[in-house]
Structure formats: structure tokens, C-alpha cells
Amino acid sequence: MNVQLSNKKEAIFESTLKLVKEHGFHGTPMSQIATHANVATGTIYHYFSSKDELIVELFKYCRLKMGEHVFKIDKGFSYKERFFHIWNSLLEYYADHQDVFSFFEQFYSSPYSELVKNKEITEDFNADKMMRFFEEGIANKEIRNITFYSFISAFIGTLTFLVRSNQYGLYQADEKDRSDLIEIIWNGVKNQ
């Protein structure tokens, strides 16, 4: 996939992220996105055939960007170290890109996600990488005999909830909370 974007297209993406976080999908009209991006309404339709396509393309773009950040880990680390690293990278990414997190949350819980379900879900490199990371752990007896979905529920679910609590303003997690949580998960999934 091409990650090099024109200025205008990038501005449209950024504006959409910001406005969707604040007002939701249906609360942000195309006209508002255009204004915020310093672009004419029609220009958006030069890049995207519809609002739906804009949303879906933005989703795929963010997913790719996120994956690039999270999985850039050097070889040579132990399994446990990589386990901790991936979790912390993802947490860090969401902390630094709250609009992306909010966009993902809204996207997954909306009917938009249907549009990516069949074809595209198999193109989810992040899911693939997590799957391979899981299988490596199983093969090397690093983690105990559970399914991928138990593994991923513990791994991603806790993280998602923590970020959501932060964003919701309920709680500001500190370093100890984070290390407690990843310890909880690691102790739960590791072998013996």
C-alpha cells in the first residue's frame, strides 16, 4: 500500500480524525471536514468517492501506520521481552494518538466495520503478526495451551479498556498501573 499522501489528502485525513473524535461519524459533515482541512468540499470527492470510502480508507491508513509503530522490534530479544514491548508500544501509540484510538473504537462498533469484514480483514497485517507471535510462543512452549482468541482477549482487551478509561477521563494510569497490568497478563498466559 502507498503511504505517501498528497498534502490535501493528509489534511483531510487529519481533520476527519480530529472531528470524528470530537463529534462522532454522523456529527461531522463533509463540509466541516473540508473547512477544517482548508479545502473545498468538492476536493474531498476528488480523492474519495463518498464519505463511506473516506472513512474506510482512513481506517486502513491508520491501521497500517499503527502496525508500523508497534511491530518495529529488533530481533534478539527474548519472547517475554517482546511480549512486553509490543504491549507497551501499542499503549504508547494510543496515548500519543488518541484520535486514532477513538476512531478505531467508533469504527469497530459501527456498521462501517462490516465494510472491511470479508475481503480486507485478511489483509490485516497486525492481526497476522499477532497470530504469528502467538504461534511462536505456543511452539516454543513460552505460553500455555490456550487459543489465539483467549490470548488476544487478554492482551488487547485489557489494553483497550485501560486506554478507554484514560480517554473517558475516569482515570489516569501511571507507570505502576501499566506494569501491573502487563504482569497480570504475562503471568496468566505464560507456561506454568
Next chain:
Amino acid sequence: MNVQLSNKKEAIFESTLKLVKEHGFHGTPMSQIATHANVATGTIYHYFSSKDELIVELFKYCRLKMGEHVFKIDKGFSYKERFFHIWNSLLEYYADHQDVFSFFEQFYSSPYSELVKNKEITEDFNADKMMRFFEEGIANKEIRNITFYSFISAFIGTLTFLVRSNQYGLYQADEKDRSDLIEIIWNGVKNQ
């Protein structure tokens, strides 16, 4: 809060749940809710002053109903038993009420949740009960020294992710997955 609803009001609630699960908030017009509930459009406005109020009232109604189901646990069980029971009850409730789960997900990730944030969040009996359950565990040294939000992230986060995966059609969790997961969490949070 009054949980006794008129027939029409209940029908409106049920229709909203069903349609929102299928088409999302902005994808379900008031007229469609009315039709599905065998009611005139105007009737909805007899019960609710606006669509926003309908959504927020429905949220509070569902939250209450869910709490009634999840926390009906007899005294006399051990802490660990209650820990497992609450988790499984919640999972069961969401499995039996997928539209409620989907509604919650959409609600929390949308700007609607802002409408409940300040005043109403303190009226969340479920959060209160979980908090007290947590504090009991701390006081009796059943669980180790972590914050409530680490605790709840592990407890609810995993569950939410598992239900979401189910709903999304990625995976159908079986009994072993469920018991694996709750074991992972319990082992992670229990004392020593």
C-alpha cells in the same frame, strides 16, 4: 428508578436496540423505530423529548437491567467463587443480549457518552458494586496491591474483547476459552 414500562415504551426501547445494532445510531431514523415498534412517530415524542433523550434513557435502562442480572449472587460464597460468578454472569448476559452489548459499545465510543459523564456516572450502581467488590478483595488480602482501574481493565477488558470477537464473527469462544480466560485474570490479580 422505575423499571416498570408501558407496553409502547418497552416496544420503542426494544426496537431501538435491535435497529441500532443493525444500522447504528445515525442509520436508524425515528420513523423506522416507530414503524418497527408498531407506533406512530409522534408517540415516541410523547415519551422522549428527543432522539438524544431516547438514546440516553435506553442506555440507563439497559445498564440497570444488566446490573440486576449480574450482581444477583448469594452471600456465603468465597471471594474467588464470586469473582468467577460475576465474570461469567456478565459474559452470559452479553451472550444473551447481543443487542445490548452492541448498543453499549456504540454508546461509549460516541459523543453520547458525554451526556452521562458528569452527573450520571456517579449513579452507576454497577461501577459502585464493582468498586466495593474490589475494595473487599483488597481489605481481605484476596487480591494483590493494584489499583481499581488495573483490576477492572483486566476483568472487564478481556470480557469485552471476547464478546466483541464473538459478535464480530471472528471466533466462537467455547467453555474452555472462557475458563482459560477467567483463570488468567484470577491468577494475575489474586494475592501471591
Next chain:
DNA sequence: TGCAACCGAATGAACGTTCAGTTGTCAAAT
């Protein structure tokens, strides 16, 4: 008889999308 419950067509605003036109760019032709 009065009032709450209920009805559904009408209203008006909001919004996604279109389109006729303008601007900028760059390579080929002169």
C-alpha cells in the same frame, strides 16, 4: 368532560453529493 395517550402528514433544516467552471502544471510543438 377532561386529560393523557396516540396518530401521521407537514415542515424545515442539515447534509451528502454533483457539476460547471477555474487554476496550476508540464510536456510537446513552434
Next chain:
DNA sequence: ATTTGACAACTGAACGTTCATTCGGTTGCA
């Protein structure tokens, strides 16, 4: 070196639809 032409990038007013909300009227019960 300058002109030409063609096409992509871009503009924003206008269109048509959709939808939340209103309201004048009807029904049924106490």
C-alpha cells in the same frame, strides 16, 4: 524560449434527499 494544449487538481454554490421534530386532531379511559 515561448506558446499551446490537455489534463489533473481544485473550487463552492446548488440540488435533492433524508430525517428529527412539530402540531392539529382523534381516541379511549376515569
